Amino acid sequence: MRSIENQRKIILSEEKTPLIIEAGRTERRYFRDVFRYRELFFFLAWRDILVRYKQTAIGILWALIRPLLTMIVFTFIFGKLAHLPSDGLPYPLLVFTAMLPWQLFASSLSESSNSLIGNANMISKVYFPRLIVPSSAIVVSFVDFLISFSILAGLMLWYHHMPGWRILTLPLFIVIACAASLGAGLWLSALNVRYRDFKYVVPFIVQLGLYISPVGFSSSVVPVKLRLLYSINPMVGVIDGFRWAVLNGKTFLYMPGFCISLAIVLLLCVSGTWYFRKTEKTFADVI
Amino acid sequence: MAPIIHIENISKKYLIGHQSREKYLTLRDRIGNMIGSMGKKRQGRYSEEFWALQDISFEVNQGESVGIIGPNGAGKSTLLKILSRITEPTTGRVTLNGRVASLLEVGTGFHPELTGRENIFLNGAILGMRKADIIKKFDEIVAFSEVEKFLDTPVKRYSSGMYVRLAFAVAAHLEPEILVVDEVLAVGDAQFQKKCLGKMDDVARNHGRTVLFVSHNMQAIQNLCSTGILLKNGKMEKKGNVLQVVSTYLGTTVTQPNSRERRWGSPDTAPGNETIRVHGICIKPDGPGQTQQITMNAGFTIEILFWNMVSDLRLVVNLCLYTVEDTPCLESLSVDEKEWNTKPFSKGLYRSACHIPAYLLNQGTYRVRIFFLNDSPSTLFDFRDAMFFSVEDLDERNLPWYGKFIGVVHPRLQWETEKVRDEADTSINKLHAGG
Numbered sequence: 001m002r003s004i005e006n007q008r009k010i011i012l013s014e015e016k017t018p019l020i021i022e023a024g025r026t027e028r029r030y031f032r033d034v035f036r037y038r039e040l041f042f043f044l045a046w047r048d049i050l051v052r053y054k055q056t057a058i059g060i061l062w063a064l065i066r067p068l069l070t071m072i073v074f075t076f077i078f079g080k081l082a083h084l085p086s087d088g089l090p091y092p093l094l095v096f097t098a099m100l101p102w103q104l105f106a107s108s109l110s111e112s113s114n115s116l117i118g119n120a121n122m123i124s125k126v127y128f129p130r131l132i133v134p135s136s137a138i139v140v141s142f143v144d145f146l147i148s149f150s151i152l153a154g155l156m157l158w159y160h161h162m163p164g165w166r167i168l169t170l171p172l173f174i175v176i177a178c179a180a181s182l183g184a185g186l187w188l189s190a191l192n193v194r195y196r197d198f199k200y201v202v203p204f205i206v207q208l209g210l211y212i213s214p215v216g217f218s219s220s221v222v223p224v225k226l227r228l229l230y231s232i233n234p235m236v237g238v239i240d241g242f243r244w245a246v247l248n249g250k251t252f253l254y255m256p257g258f259c260i261s262l263a264i265v266l267l268l269c270v271s272g273t274w275y276f277r278k279t280e281k282t283f284a285d286v287i
Numbered sequence: 288m289a290p291i292i293h294i295e296n297i298s299k300k301y302l303i304g305h306q307s308r309e310k311y312l313t314l315r316d317r318i319g320n321m322i323g324s325m326g327k328k329r330q331g332r333y334s335e336e337f338w339a340l341q342d343i344s345f346e347v348n349q350g351e352s353v354g355i356i357g358p359n360g361a362g363k364s365t366l367l368k369i370l371s372r373i374t375e376p377t378t379g380r381v382t383l384n385g386r387v388a389s390l391l392e393v394g395t396g397f398h399p400e401l402t403g404r405e406n407i408f409l410n411g412a413i414l415g416m417r418k419a420d421i422i423k424k425f426d427e428i429v430a431f432s433e434v435e436k437f438l439d440t441p442v443k444r445y446s447s448g449m450y451v452r453l454a455f456a457v458a459a460h461l462e463p464e465i466l467v468v469d470e471v472l473a474v475g476d477a478q479f480q481k482k483c484l485g486k487m488d489d490v491a492r493n494h495g496r497t498v499l500f501v502s503h504n505m506q507a508i509q510n511l512c513s514t515g516i517l518l519k520n521g522k523m524e525k526k527g528n529v530l531q532v533v534s535t536y537l538g539t540t541v542t543q544p545n546s547r548e549r550r551w552g553s554p555d556t557a558p559g560n561e562t563i564r565v566h567g568i569c570i571k572p573d574g575p576g577q578t579q580q581i582t583m584n585a586g587f588t589i590e591i592l593f594w595n596m597v598s599d600l601r602l603v604v605n606l607c608l609y610t611v612e613d614t615p616c617l618e619s620l621s622v623d624e625k626e627w628n629t630k631p632f633s634k635g636l637y638r639s640a641c642h643i644p645a646y647l648l649n650q651g652t653y654r655v656r657i658f659f660l661n662d663s664p665s666t667l668f669d670f671r672d673a674m675f676f677s678v679e680d681l682d683e684r685n686l687p688w689y690g691k692f693i694g695v696v697h698p699r700l701q702w703e704t705e706k707v708r709d710e711a712d713t714s715i716n717k718l719h720a721g722g
Binding site: 018019020023037039040044046051054119121122124125126282284 | 374
């Protein structure tokens with residue numbers, strides 16, 4: 001209780017400096033505001049989680065069924081029909097370690113791209129740092145991710161595949177996946193406010209991305225010459241990283257490619273934040 | 288002490304599209320525009336500048352409660368949106384020396400699937416409350432909202448009254464230094480409105496908070512605010528004592544040139560929709576001459592000219608009168624006219640007139656609202672602020688008193704007085720003894 005009181009005092013004293021509203025003013029206290037509204041971030045995420053499976057019969061099971069079915073189909077098509085190499089691993093395991101980060105990325109991206117439009121009413125009636133909306137949308141997908149992670153655990157037990165020390169690096173790759181979807185989500189959600197075309201662009205990106213990312217196959221099938229170019233897709237680095245961390249020693253991480261993926265993610269995040277901040281003030285006028 | 292709100296030369300520009308009918312700007316439009324403007328300058332074709340606010344400057348001191356009034360489209364809501372940082376001004380500068388909470392709509396962010404309890408937390412967070420504050424005030428909020436029994440019911444099953452009560456209750460327990468409130472009290476029943484106004488009054492008067500309040504309810508503005516600001520066409524017309532500003536506003540809305548008559552030339556620009564367009568509305572006092580005043584002792588006719596745009600419409604014109612304090616005075620339906628009662632209206636221009644007899648309305652300013660209904664009956668078009676007019680009291684009274692009579696109506700009623708007995712001194716006792 002005392003700490004809350006102290007916190008309040010600090011916040012109140014901060015607010016003694018007057019707030020100035022002016023056209024085109026870059027607010028210095030913007031990120032302080034983001035921090036101050038952190039509870040809203042959790043409340044929005046909490047709302048989305050509560051609402052997500054309301055009035056569905058099997059509820060949270062959807063988070064298990066979707067990746068599981070996709071994995072089965074992919075194993076059948078790429079493993080059994082196309083006979084792609086599996087780097088000496090059970091094909092379902094190969095697919096599912098990629099499926100997890102891909103699902104995380106894909107659903108975060110679509111959720112955050114549509115988040116501003118979905119909360120249009122709030123945006124035109126209340127002030128808060130808008131950055132909270134697309135970023136909190138990612139949390140929901142993250143919860144789904146954690147649930148479907150249990151499938152991976154089950155698969156690994158089934159195939160007697162024990163992870164080594166590398167699994168400790170897994171959070172890093174999860175963070176990169178989230179950052180990639182946040183960066184792209186910031187761009188797309190801001191663009192979506194003005195141009196509703198992006199409502200159609202996003203599902204297309206997600207659909208196409210599933211096939212150009214190494215989800216159904218190992219990236220070792222990509223010719224070495226094209227490997228660097230292939231890594232421009234930031235999810236290539238993330239998926240390779242996932243496989244490297246989980247599937248002990250059977251796959252290797254192509255470092256130059258990973259660095260490119262990482263650089264692209266950083267670029268997306270920085271430019272996404274920049275564009276979002278630039279257009280944020282007009283959201284209420286055009287949404 | 289420095290003013291808590293300092294506004295300097297605020298203007299806000301919007302671009303309004305004309306040519307393109309699409310609601311959303313698409314990339315194709317943008318590209319098309321770019322290609323178009325490469326050849327020659329054609330930007331003007333697509334958008335026109337519209338200044339919602341022009342050069343507004345004023346100051347508000349701590350603890351002051353300010354009522355902002357003005358006709359529709361005067362820029363009131365835009366001003367509040369700028370103050371609450373939802374949109375930024377095109378030019379100018381605002382300095383705020385306190386935390387602002389704005390209530391531009393009741394129940395922003397309420398999620399229909401969530402329960403009342405969950406929505407209290409969500410809405411509180413959206414309005415900028417901390418979780419700890421919400422927990423502390425939770426019981427108070429619930430008590431104020433009077434929905435204890437339904438706290439764990441999803442709000443989509445609430446009646447609209449319950450919904451509004453819960454939403455206002457959350458907002459009423461915000462504790463900012465500056466509270467910005469748009470016309471949100473137009474919802475809810477009269478009793479709850481009263482409670483809300485009481486709460487706002489309490490916030491302003493007893494807690495020394497600064498309140499900015501937009502409303503069309505002049506009574507509420509006068510009761511709640513000490514200072515008034517009148518906006519008109521995006522400009523500040525007057526700032527000062529609330530009573531003076533309100534009377535200026537009511538004055539301007541009634542004494543405009545041609546205020547007895549409003550006309551719209553073409554069905555494209557006239558108020559209305561695809562079913563009904565209003566061509567004009569006018570008020571004609573009985574008797575010769577068109578420039579005379581409307582007085583209590585003479586009747587007058589309210590005449591509505593409208594286009595019916597669809598064939599075979601069973602139409603009912605409904606006339607309502609309100610005082611400027613929004614007290615309803617009367618409602619009259621055109622079905623009282625037997626001839627048109629069952630007949631469908633074909634397309635065309637119609638004139639409906641309603642005669643208000645002498646000695647019905649008291650002296651004062653009234654608002655005419657016209658509904659067009661069909662026989663279902665559902666509203667085809669609701670013309671809320673069709674016209675304002677004033678009734679003058681030019682009655683020659685045999686009284687040395689010239690104040691306004693109380694009440695909305697001032698009919699001439701029958702009085703009979705007679706002398707019962709002659710003796711004055713003991714009459715009362717005797718009357719009682721006798722009766």
